[in-house]
Amino acid sequence: MKTHVLPQLPYELDALAPAMSRETMEYHYGKHHQAYVNNLNNLLPGSGLEDASLEQIIVGAPQGGLLNNAAQVYNHTMFFLSLSPSAKKEPSGPLAEAIKRDFGSTEALRDQIGKAGAALFGSGWVWLARAKGGKLSLVSSPNAGNPLVQSLTPLLNIDVWEHAYYIDYRNRRPDFLTAIWDIVDWAAVEKRF
Numbered sequence: 001m002k003t004h005v006l007p008q009l010p011y012e013l014d015a016l017a018p019a020m021s022r023e024t025m026e027y028h029y030g031k032h033h034q035a036y037v038n039n040l041n042n043l044l045p046g047s048g049l050e051d052a053s054l055e056q057i058i059v060g061a062p063q064g065g066l067l068n069n070a071a072q073v074y075n076h077t078m079f080f081l082s083l084s085p086s087a088k089k090e091p092s093g094p095l096a097e098a099i100k101r102d103f104g105s106t107e108a109l110r111d112q113i114g115k116a117g118a119a120l121f122g123s124g125w126v127w128l129a130r131a132k133g134g135k136l137s138l139v140s141s142p143n144a145g146n147p148l149v150q151s152l153t154p155l156l157n158i159d160v161w162e163h164a165y166y167i168d169y170r171n172r173r174p175d176f177l178t179a180i181w182d183i184v185d186w187a188a189v190e191k192r193f
């Protein structure tokens with residue numbers, strides 16, 4: 001059986017402050033993300049998906065704990081690896097062209113992500129995703145959702161579960177969705193694109 005592990009981060013836990021404090025990282029990465037990894041490893045034996053990749057589990061597992069925990073491992077790994085204390089603050093090259101084509105501008109895209117995140121009822125994720133033909137779109141997914149199940153390629157995701165912002169922003173989800181752009185590293189998104 002494949003054993004899933006918490007990914008190492010290329011920055012220190014206090015490096016994303018003030019947008020995301022050390023305490024938030026200690027809980028969100030150190031406890032929540034770790035718990036999803038542990039749950040996944042505990043649920044895999046006997047599932048028939050012991051050696052599957054996270055992507056294979058997300059598109060192939062039935063509704064339930066295994067699917068939810070595998071998706072949350074994937075989702076959090078993408079989220080934390082999209083952040084950097086030395087973030088590239090604007091996309092460039094082909095990604096910037098595609099954003100301009102499909103959203104008008106990067107500023108308009110950020111604004112739409114903020115609005116989608118504020119409007120998402122309860123826990124979930126807002127995604128920038130790419131369809132097979134190349135068109136970019138936003139996806140709002142509740143709970144552990146992931147655009148892979150819609151045959152879309154995830155490029156960027158923003159966690160809007162309360163655990164992502166409650167320590168630093170309390171109930172002010174929109175403030176979190178504004179501050180996050182200080183640490184979203186468009187270089188990471190360009191690589192996925």
Ligand code: MN
Pocket residue numbers: 028032076159161163164
């Ligand atoms: Mn989270």
